[in-house]
Amino acid sequence: MGEENYLPHVSIDCVIFGLTDNSLNALLLKVTGTESWVLPGGYVEKDESIEDAALHVLKSRTGLTDIYLKQFMTTGNSERSFPDDVRRICESLGIEWTEGHWANKRFISICYYALIDVNKFKPTGGELEQEYQWVDIHNLPQMLMDHDNILRKGYEALKENLGNHPIGINLLPDKFTMPELQKMYEIILDKTLERSHFQKKMLRFDIFRRLEERREGVPHKRPFLYRFDENKYQNELKKGARFDV
Amino acid sequence: MGEENYLPHVSIDCVIFGLTDNSLNALLLKVTGTESWVLPGGYVEKDESIEDAALHVLKSRTGLTDIYLKQFMTTGNSERSFPDDVRRICESLGIEWTEGHWANKRFISICYYALIDVNKFKPTGGELEQEYQWVDIHNLPQMLMDHDNILRKGYEALKENLGNHPIGINLLPDKFTMPELQKMYEIILDKTLERSHFQKKMLRFDIFRRLEERREGVPHKRPFLYRFDENKYQNELKKGARFDV
DNA sequence: CTTTCATTGTGTCAATTGTTCACAAAGGAA
DNA sequence: TTCCTTTGTGAACAATTGACACAATGAAAG
Numbered sequence: 001m002g003e004e005n006y007l008p009h010v011s012i013d014c015v016i017f018g019l020t021d022n023s024l025n026a027l028l029l030k031v032t033g034t035e036s037w038v039l040p041g042g043y044v045e046k047d048e049s050i051e052d053a054a055l056h057v058l059k060s061r062t063g064l065t066d067i068y069l070k071q072f073m074t075t076g077n078s079e080r081s082f083p084d085d086v087r088r089i090c091e092s093l094g095i096e097w098t099e100g101h102w103a104n105k106r107f108i109s110i111c112y113y114a115l116i117d118v119n120k121f122k123p124t125g126g127e128l129e130q131e132y133q134w135v136d137i138h139n140l141p142q143m144l145m146d147h148d149n150i151l152r153k154g155y156e157a158l159k160e161n162l163g164n165h166p167i168g169i170n171l172l173p174d175k176f177t178m179p180e181l182q183k184m185y186e187i188i189l190d191k192t193l194e195r196s197h198f199q200k201k202m203l204r205f206d207i208f209r210r211l212e213e214r215r216e217g218v219p220h221k222r223p224f225l226y227r228f229d230e231n232k233y234q235n236e237l238k239k240g241a242r243f244d245v
Numbered sequence: 246m247g248e249e250n251y252l253p254h255v256s257i258d259c260v261i262f263g264l265t266d267n268s269l270n271a272l273l274l275k276v277t278g279t280e281s282w283v284l285p286g287g288y289v290e291k292d293e294s295i296e297d298a299a300l301h302v303l304k305s306r307t308g309l310t311d312i313y314l315k316q317f318m319t320t321g322n323s324e325r326s327f328p329d330d331v332r333r334i335c336e337s338l339g340i341e342w343t344e345g346h347w348a349n350k351r352f353i354s355i356c357y358y359a360l361i362d363v364n365k366f367k368p369t370g371g372e373l374e375q376e377y378q379w380v381d382i383h384n385l386p387q388m389l390m391d392h393d394n395i396l397r398k399g400y401e402a403l404k405e406n407l408g409n410h411p412i413g414i415n416l417l418p419d420k421f422t423m424p425e426l427q428k429m430y431e432i433i434l435d436k437t438l439e440r441s442h443f444q445k446k447m448l449r450f451d452i453f454r455r456l457e458e459r460r461e462g463v464p465h466k467r468p469f470l471y472r473f474d475e476n477k478y479q480n481e482l483k484k485g486a487r488f489d490v
Numbered sequence: 491c492t493t494t495c496a497t498t499g500t501g502t503c504a505a506t507t508g509t510t511c512a513c514a515a516a517g518g519a520a
Numbered sequence: 521t522t523c524c525t526t527t528g529t530g531a532a533c534a535a536t537t538g539a540c541a542c543a544a545t546g547a548a549a550g
Contacts, residue, residue, distance in 0.1 A: 007254050010353060050321035050353060074319040074355050076295035108255060108295060108355075110319050160409065163487075179527075196529075197508060204507090220526040221516040242408075244489060424498075439538060441500080446536085465497040466545040 003102040006043040011109045012053045013041040013147065015154035016062065018118035019171040023136040024187050025118075026151055027061065030131035031144060032092040036085075037135070039147045041109075054112045061132075063122035068115040068170035072157035075150065076108035085144040113154040115170035162188055166207060166243050169228045177215050177223035178202065185245055193245075205243055207233040248347040251288035256354045257298045258286040258392065260399035261307065263363035264416040268381040269432050270363075271396055272306065275376035276389060277337040281330075282380070284392045286354075299357045306377075308367035313360040313415035317402035320395065321353035330389040358399040360415035407433055411452060411488050414473045422460050422468035423447065430490055438490075450488055452478040 016027040028037040040061045044053040051069070058067050083104040090097035123132055135141060137155050140148055162168050168184045169176070182198045202208065209229045214222035236243075261272040273282040285306045289298040296314070303312050328349040335342035368377055380386060382400050385393055407413050413429045414421070423444045431438055447453065454474045459467035481488075 007351075007353070009252050010254065044321070044353075045323075046351070047323045049323050050319065052323075071319065074295065074316065076289070076355070078290075078292045078294050078297075106252075106291070108252070108289075110321070110353075164405065164409070177527090194509065195527085196510085199528080201507085218526085219518055220524085221528080223527060242489075244487075422498090439540095440498085441540085442536090442538060444499080449536090463497085464547050465495085466499080468498060 005045055007046060008102065009105060009107055010044050010050075011041055011107045012044060012050065012057055013039045013109050013111045013150050014054055014057050014061075015039060015111070015113040015151050016058065017113060017115050017137075017154075017158065017171065018121065018134055019184060019187065020118065020134065022187065023138070024155075025134035026137055026154075028133055028135050028141070028143070029061075030133065031089055032131065034088055034092065036088065036142050036144045037133070037147075038089070038144050039150060044110075050110050054110075054114075058114055060124060062114075062116060063124045064116055064120060068167060069112050070114075070157070070161065070167075071110065071112050073111045073150070073153050074108060075111065075146070075153075078106060080108070080146070081106045082145045088144065109150065111150050111154060113158055115158075115167060117171060117173055119173060159189060163244050164242070166205070166228070166233070175211065175213070175225040175227055177225060179223055180215075181226070189245070201245070205236065205241070207236055207243070250290055252291060253347065254350060254352055255289050255295075256286055256352045257289060257295065257302055258284045258354050258356045258395050259299055259302050259306075260284060260356070260358040260396050261303065262358060262360050262382075262399075262403065262416065263366065263379055264429060264432065265363065265379065267432065268383070269400075270379035271382055271399075273378055273380050273386070273388070274306075275378065276334055277376065279333055279337065281333065281387050281389045282378070282392075283334070283389050284395060289355075295355050299355075299359075303359055305369060307359075307361060308369045309361055309365060313412060314357050315359075315402070315406065315412075316355065316357050318356045318395070318398050319353060320356060320391070320398075323351060325353070325391070326351040327390045333389065354395065356395050356399060358403055360403075360412060362416060362418055364418060404434060408489050409487070411450070411473070411478070420456065420458070420470040420472055422470060424468055425460075426471070434490070446490075450481065450486070452481055452488070 018025050018027065027040060029040055030037055040057050042053060042057045042060075044050055048056075051071075054069060054071075055065070055067070058069070059065055081104060083099075083101075086101060086103045087097045090101070118134070137151065140151065143151070162185070168188060169181075171184055172180060178199045179195075181202060182193055182195065185198070186193055207229060208226040209232070211225045211227060213225045215225055216222060263270050263272065272285060274285055275282055285302050287298060287302045289295055293301075296316075299314060299316075300310070300312070303314070304310055326349060328344075328346075331346060331348045332342045335346070335348075363379070382396065385396065388396070407430070413433060414426075416429055417425060424440075426447060427438055427440065427443045430443070452474060453471040454477070456470045456472060458470045460470055461467060
């Protein structure tokens with residue numbers, strides 16, 4: 001818990017994406033005593049891989065361990081130090097801040113995005129910041145440091161990846177319907193898709209298995225439930241299939 | 246030139262890709278006195294951005310400044326330290342090596358790939374290693390540290406990116422023919438493409454301008470020369486066009 | 491100078507995919 | 521029972537893909 005345990009000059013920042021009815025959201029942490037927000041993040045222990053460091057951040061914030069995680073950027077301008085913001089964070093935590101505090105130095109940040117099913121999400125108390133919030137990525141609050149930029153870059157990376165791989169299913173429950181799948185694509189890509197064509201295309205990928213069940217408790221015709229089939233997916237990958245939308 | 250000028254624990258590695266007649270090649274540096282090769286790389290000065298650090302590596306190795314550069318990965322296992330290999334490199338350079346040498350420590354490597362036109366390439370003497378070679382990426386020699394893995398990951402990233410953006414033109418001269426463009430795609434994606442369809446598809450992208458000239462000095466019918474048109478490209482991007490092959 | 495041959499630009503045609511629209515079945519609400 | 525919305529599916533037409541054909545071009549061979 002201090003300078004000597006971590007790799008100096010290196011930090012981890014995570015953009016945790018979650019889907020709600022009509023928006024893609026990121027999990028932000030409020031810096032107590034301010035109106036500013038930060039991304040969940042941390043540092044890399046000296047005997048820990050950077051991936052493990054990111055997983056620890058996720059575990060401590062979401063209570064989840066089996067998470068889709070993607071490294072999308074490492075940012076490192078020479079001016080990337082934020083003593084003012086670090087001071088605010090220290091103050092909000094009752095930690096002593098000094099001019100020479102190690103966290104004031106220039107930092108290189110290794111950035112990951114995570115895709116989680118918000119229904120499985122269990123907020124667990126972090127030691128650093130208390131208040132958390134799912135924030136619509138198109139309506140960000142004031143954020144400290146360059147975290148707004150990191151978040152936007154993470155979103156760009158997600159959009160690009162989603163165009164090539166069916167990673168969006170990690171935002172949905174295990175069982176999902178075609179309309180739910182379509183809505184997920186529409187929200188992330190920020191454009192409407194044609195329903196009939198979307199379903200045919202998705203089913204042509206041959207990576208989902210249709211279940212006997214249908215989604216219950218919906219007002220109109222009950223849609224079928226589907227499940228992602230890892231074996232089918234690997235088969236299609238071997239065949240050189242593409243999954244671009 | 247030493248520990249105190251660089252960010253500790255952080256290195257830069259560059260996979261410099263260049264195209265020859267029938268293969269995609271990476272620029273490797275030979276560690277004198279051994280049969281082992283390494284990627285061009287370096288460290289990050291304390292007041293230098295990581296991108297600038299990568300550009301410096303490229304400048305010092307290729308003599309080129311205006312280079313397509315893409316950050317594709319940051320690697321950082323906790324075991325990622327290579328004292329034995331560092332010792333070999335030190336020996337080959339006549340630098341004193343000690344057990345506690347700063348370069349023996351655990352390093353996080355920020356990895357870039359660069360795409361250059363080999364015809365513009367001018368080898369410039371690095372201080373570290375003398376002998377260089379363009380090596381077919383499908384036939385790699387023995388490499389130190391985990392550089393072979395970095396190279397493979399860089400190639401995977403290049404293939405993925407090439408499927409979405411016309412970045413491959415950075416490997417070609419300013420003026421190129423459709424058969425040359427096709428060959429570039431075939432070599433990188435490692436599969437044959439149908440000639441007629443390829444041309445129609447590329448021209449449908451509407452990002453190239455056909456010149457009046459044709460490629461001279463070729464044995465058969467002389468193909469037209471084309472040039473990438475940045476304005477056209479930006480227009481298509483604005484229209485939301487995709488460039489996947 | 492003619493013939494041969496590989497390459498390039500372009501065209502044809504069938505199969506597949508994209509786009510738009512339609513319609514019946516399902517289920518809640520009036 | 522009627523009305524309304526959503527879902528699954530299919531029809532019709534447009535565009536793209538994939539496989540091949542063919543004439544024009546230019547070097548090499550005779």
